[in-house]
Amino acid sequence: MAVYSVASFDNLAAVHKSLLKHKLGALSADGHQQICEALRAAVCC
Numbered sequence: 001m002a003v004y005s006v007a008s009f010d011n012l013a014a015v016h017k018s019l020l021k022h023k024l025g026a027l028s029a030d031g032h033q034q035i036c037e038a039l040r041a042a043v044c045c
Helices: 029-043
Strands: none
16 A cells, blocks of 8 residues: 655755664655755755
8 A cells, every 4th residue: 555755855964874764655666756856955965
């Protein structure tokens, strides 16, 4: 069952990968591209 969600890039922080304990979901290829485009726009790369 698909569950729709959103991502906010208002407060980004680097965290060590070992602190990430539970997988919350997965992105489609299109979703991954949208995340990359949003991050690119947010940091002006």
